[in-house]
Amino acid sequence: MTGKVVILGAGAVGMTVATYLKRHTGHEVTVFTSDTHTAYSQCGMPFVLEGVIHDFPDLIVRPPETFIDMGIDLHMETTVNDIDATGQKVISDAGIFGYDHLVIATGSTPFVPAIKGRELDSVFTLHTLSDGMRINLSINEGSRITIIGAGGIGTELAACLAVRGIAVTLVEALPQVLPMTLDPDMALSVQQHLTSLGVRVITGAHVHSINGRYHVRSVSVQGGSVMAGTVPTDIVIMATGLGPLSGIARNAGYRIGSTGGIVTDEHMRVSTDDGILENVYAGGECAEVKEFVTGSPFISRLGSAARRMARVIGENIAGQDAVYLPTLSPNVVVAGEVTAGSAGITSHTAGLNDITVVGGVSEGRTRAGYYPGGSQLTVKLIFSNRRLVGAQVVAGEGVKERIDALSLAIRMGATVDDLLEWETAYAPPVSTVIDPVTFAADDAKMKMEG
Numbered sequence: 001m002t003g004k005v006v007i008l009g010a011g012a013v014g015m016t017v018a019t020y021l022k023r024h025t026g027h028e029v030t031v032f033t034s035d036t037h038t039a040y041s042q043c044g045m046p047f048v049l050e051g052v053i054h055d056f057p058d059l060i061v062r063p064p065e066t067f068i069d070m071g072i073d074l075h076m077e078t079t080v081n082d083i084d085a086t087g088q089k090v091i092s093d094a095g096i097f098g099y100d101h102l103v104i105a106t107g108s109t110p111f112v113p114a115i116k117g118r119e120l121d122s123v124f125t126l127h128t129l130s131d132g133m134r135i136n137l138s139i140n141e142g143s144r145i146t147i148i149g150a151g152g153i154g155t156e157l158a159a160c161l162a163v164r165g166i167a168v169t170l171v172e173a174l175p176q177v178l179p180m181t182l183d184p185d186m187a188l189s190v191q192q193h194l195t196s197l198g199v200r201v202i203t204g205a206h207v208h209s210i211n212g213r214y215h216v217r218s219v220s221v222q223g224g225s226v227m228a229g230t231v232p233t234d235i236v237i238m239a240t241g242l243g244p245l246s247g248i249a250r251n252a253g254y255r256i257g258s259t260g261g262i263v264t265d266e267h268m269r270v271s272t273d274d275g276i277l278e279n280v281y282a283g284g285e286c287a288e289v290k291e292f293v294t295g296s297p298f299i300s301r302l303g304s305a306a307r308r309m310a311r312v313i314g315e316n317i318a319g320q321d322a323v324y325l326p327t328l329s330p331n332v333v334v335a336g337e338v339t340a341g342s343a344g345i346t347s348h349t350a351g352l353n354d355i356t357v358v359g360g361v362s363e364g365r366t367r368a369g370y371y372p373g374g375s376q377l378t379v380k381l382i383f384s385n386r387r388l389v390g391a392q393v394v395a396g397e398g399v400k401e402r403i404d405a406l407s408l409a410i411r412m413g414a415t416v417d418d419l420l421e422w423e424t425a426y427a428p429p430v431s432t433v434i435d436p437v438t439f440a441a442d443d444a445k446m447k448m449e450g
């Protein structure tokens with residue numbers, strides 16, 4: 001099978017599709033990226049800033065030469081400015097390139113709110129490897145850092161910098177940390193752990209200005225759980241969300257959804273008002289897919305989801321019939337010694353979608369009581385009509401495994417009774433005889449039955 005495949009973006013989706021096609025087809029593959037680096041782990045950047053990983057180049061999974069040696073025509077630091085959908089061409093800084101198949105994998109861009117002073121130097125976002133390097137260069141021993149936004153990136157970063165010994169203030173507009181993935185009761189223990197690491201956490205508050213002439217001197221905070229006022233600060237990191245880079249697709253006439261992402265079908269194909277296009281795909285953080293529980297339009301901002309979407313795109317271009325199912329987006333955030341994970345929907349998302357839910361909570365340990373080490377483990381299960389629709393786990397260990405299993409349980413339609421009958425493995429160094437998940441299901445069943 002031969003043809004010309006053009007891929008916009010050389011991140012998690014772009015390079016996975018490119019290498020898949022080179023290994024499994026005879027297609028000519030051309031990839032464009034406006035970035036200075038390719039094939040690196042964004043996910044590892046907070047841990048370089050912590051000092052656990054020596055330096056940013058260690059996050060480069062494969063150098064560009066590897067891809068070039070595979071026969072991929074890779075254009076670094078080259079932006080594609082337009083798609084000529086009728087002529088099947090892309091217009092890039094490096095010229096015009098025709099395609100038989102097009103893959104849009106442009107990812108997203110950090111959303112930076114219009115806060116006074118955001119243009120000062122030492123105000124950063126953490127999105128690309130170059131961002132990480134710039135932040136690292138500006139940090140010194142006595143730096144005081146304010147992070148705005150306590151989602152996954154802000155929370156993980158706050159813990160990493162605090163462990164490094166930096167004075168960190170974390171400001172979140174909503175009343176809790178990790179508001180998109182955890183219920184407030186589950187988020188509290190993460191917040192307490194951040195505080196124990198020395199992070200000053202201010203929730204329910206806005207940074208309304210970043211103050212200084214050229215360099216940041218302070219931020220002014222309004223509202224919140226702590227009367228903050230002016231917080232002396234040398235560096236500000238905005239972790240205030242992401243917007244899909246879908247403008248180029250919009251201009252080409254492809255459908256954009258309510259999330260701002262490029263609408264895709266289960267084959268990851270894009271569409272116009274006239275219908276689905278058989279040879280144009282989108283995946284990753286620029287693409288809108290469906291959320292599993294609610295069926296709502298959704299953008300999954302996870303490397304794990306991006307890789308799965310890429311595989312589906314690659315297989316379909318190779319002539320197979322691969323589908324990307326509505327997503328549960330199981331996720332974990334590691335904040336110091338605490339890991340917080342979730343899958344499916346939170347109670348808040350259930351409320352937004354008029355879904356009535358019952359939650360069951362249990363607190364236990366990750367190892368037998370007499371076994372050294374281990375940690376507290378809190379589990380919350382969320383049920384609708386007795387079916388599991390959400391799971392949250394916070395602990396020092398054993399979180400990812402439980403979230404992965406519970407994610408599958410949600411997808412398989414497990415009920416509260418299924419979870420009560422769920423047999424779990426036991427050995428003193430890794431678990432308790434009856435897993436706390438069982439007790440959370442028990443708690444929910446008692447509530448359901450009054």
Ligand SMILES: Cc1cc2nc3c(=O)[nH]c(=O)nc-3n(C[C@H](O)[C@H](O)[C@H](O)COP(=O)(O)OP(=O)(O)OC[C@H]3O[C@@H](n4cnc5c(N)ncnc54)[C@H](O)[C@@H]3O)c2cc1C
Pocket residue numbers: 008009010011012013014032033034035041042043044045046078079080081105106107108126127128153245248283284285286300301302303304305306332
């Ligand atoms: C700090 C941080 C920590 C993270 N931690 C985790 C984690 O622990 N677990 C997890 O699952 N996920 C994590 N993620 C998210 C994960 O990294 C992303 O979801 C994933 O990389 C998205 O892949 P993508 O291919 O959609 O976009 P990207 O990998 O961002 O790639 C997009 C590419 O498109 C290029 N591009 C954009 N527009 C154009 C254009 N017009 N022309 C040419 N090129 C263009 C960009 O330069 C870039 O190369 C983290 C992200 C960050 C920033």
